Amino acid sequence: MKAAERLSGAVKFKTVSYSDYEKMDFAEFSAFLSYIEKSYPEVFSRLEVKRVGEYNLILRFPSGSSSKKPYLFIAHYDVVPAIEEEGWPHPPFSGAIEEGKIWGRGSFDDKASMIGLLEALELLLGENFIPCRDLYFAFGHDEEVGGVRGAVEIAKYFKEKKLSFEAVLDEGGAVSSGSALGIEGDVAVVGLAEKGSSTLRFTFSGDEGHSSTPPKHTSIGKMAAFIKDVEDHPRQARLIPSVEAMLRGIAPYKNGFESRVLSDPDKYFFILKRILSKNKQTAAMLRTTVAFTMTEAGQAQNVLPRTASCVANVRVLPGDSFEEIMAWFYSFKHDFKIDVLLKEEGTTDSSVKSRFYTQLEACIHRHFPEALPTPYLVTGGTDSRHYKDIVDNSYRFLPCRVTEEELSRMHGRGEYISIENLNKMIEFYADLLRREGQNV
Ligand SMILES: [Zn+2]
Incomplete structure (x- = not known):
């Protein structure tokens, strides 16, 4: 059986995760893991296998005697x-293979990565490969809803075992068109850090009563004024190391003044700030952003609501503390009560000088020779953030080429991965792992 068929089989399991864990069909998760075990007999007989809870899977490829710090590779299968x-x-959930593509939810995000790693391992075991350091693989089952029972539990298990890692590789970057960065060709973006996601509810009080005799500002009016104030006064833009590394990396591919500005981002930040703010993607890399996503107020058209509340999702730039963000909201001097619904800060920046990054970059050059490897800041969230206390460096990169359209399909309709991309992923992972072989 080929890799594409094995991925197609994996897609058929409805491993859908919900914030309300009660809604999850755990029989599908169990069946999926049994299917994986059956599909990769070499991996499961020769590597150490551990389940954390019932639905998280860890594999350890032991080196034998090495004292080098292990590497960790992660993916999620929900x-x-x-x-x-x-x-x-x-x-x-058909897993149909047609037009050179494997179709279905999860075919790309992120079962392809899990299958890609397992396929690579099966290949290496066939070559009698032995690593020069322990290699760990961890697969969580709830990344899409925050990773609380998945990556968080796995990280806790590693901590209990006093295990720490030199590097972790997760999803979060890929090879794509460089147009957002003003690059003509492709870029292979590797996430060095990611923003945190915090959610706050602001509640405003006002007079109750009949709408025929209103006060000057109702609870809704107070809330609206606050929202407008926050939107009109975004947090100050700031240059963080992962974004600086990205700009410096692009510099050699530009000419004249542009190149000069990019190669000294600190000095020319006043110019770069204006340019990067024009694109939503790059603008989000410069500051902690606030998006008001929900509001609630009023029950009847002629009754003044006593309270109005709004929910803000705050994407916290690495380096901004949660306390600073709270103080910043209070500095607007509006009268509200805050409830913290979710509290998460950004991660620290990983190094571009580590051995792992160097190897990753070498593999990018080899497998995607047309793409420029570029560090960047992930503005979304990945499971890797849950490992931040036990890893020295976290990198986020899926070794495949994605178009804008393919990206939008990932959580939208018609998700697929091309067989070409899947094979590329397997070759890439195998190459990366081989570089940690004992004979290298
Ligand atoms: Zn994912």
């Missing part, structure tokens, strides 16, 4: 729901 079957060229 998927987001596929609510509308309409608009899918093939049903979302």
Whole structure:
């Protein structure tokens, strides 16, 4: 059986995660793990296998005697729901293989990565490969809903075992068009850090009563004034190391003044700030952002609501503390009560000088010779953040080429991965792992 068929089989399991864990169909998760075990007999007979809880899987490829710090490779096998079957060229859990693609929810995000790693391991075991350091692989089952029972539990297990890692590799970057960065060719973006996600609810009080005799400002009016104030006064832009590394990395591919500005981002930040703020993606790399996502107020058209509340999702730039963000909201001097619904700060920046990054970069040059390896800041969230206390460096990169359209399909309709991309992923992982062989 080929890798594509094994991935197709993996897609057929409805391993959908929900914030309400009660809604999860754990029989599918169990069946998925049994399927994986059956599909990779060499891996499961020769590597150490450990389950953390019932649904998280850890594999250890022991080196024998090495005292080098291990590497960790992670992926998640839960998927987001596929609510509308309409608009899918093939049903979302069919795993159909057609037009050189494997179709279905999770075919890309992130079962491809898990299958890619397992395929690479199966290849290496066939070559009698023995690593020069312990290699760990960890697969969580709830990344899409925060990783609380997955990556968080796995990290806790590692901590109990007093294990720490020199590097972790997760999803979060890929090879894509460099247009957002003003680069003509492709870029292979490797996430060195990621923003935190915090959620706050602000509640405003006002007079109750009949709408025919209103006060000057109702609770809704107070809330609206606050929202406008925050939106009009974004947090100050700041240059952090991962973004600085990104700009410096692009510099040689630009000409004249542009190149000069990019190669000294600190000095020319006043110019770069203006340029990067024009694109939503790059703008988000410069500051902690606030997005008001929900509001609640009022029950009837002619009754003044006593309270109005709004929810803000705050994406915290590495280096900004949660306390600073709270103080910043209070500095607007509006009268509200805050409830913290989710509290998470950004991660620290990983190094571009580590051995792991050097090897990653070498593999990018070899497998994607047309792409420029570029460090960057991940503005979303990945499981790797849960390992931050036990790893020296976290890198986020899926070795495949994605288009804008493929990206939007990942959580949308018609998700697929091309067989070409899947094979590339396997070759890339195998190459990266081989570099940690005892004979290298
Ligand atoms: Zn994912």
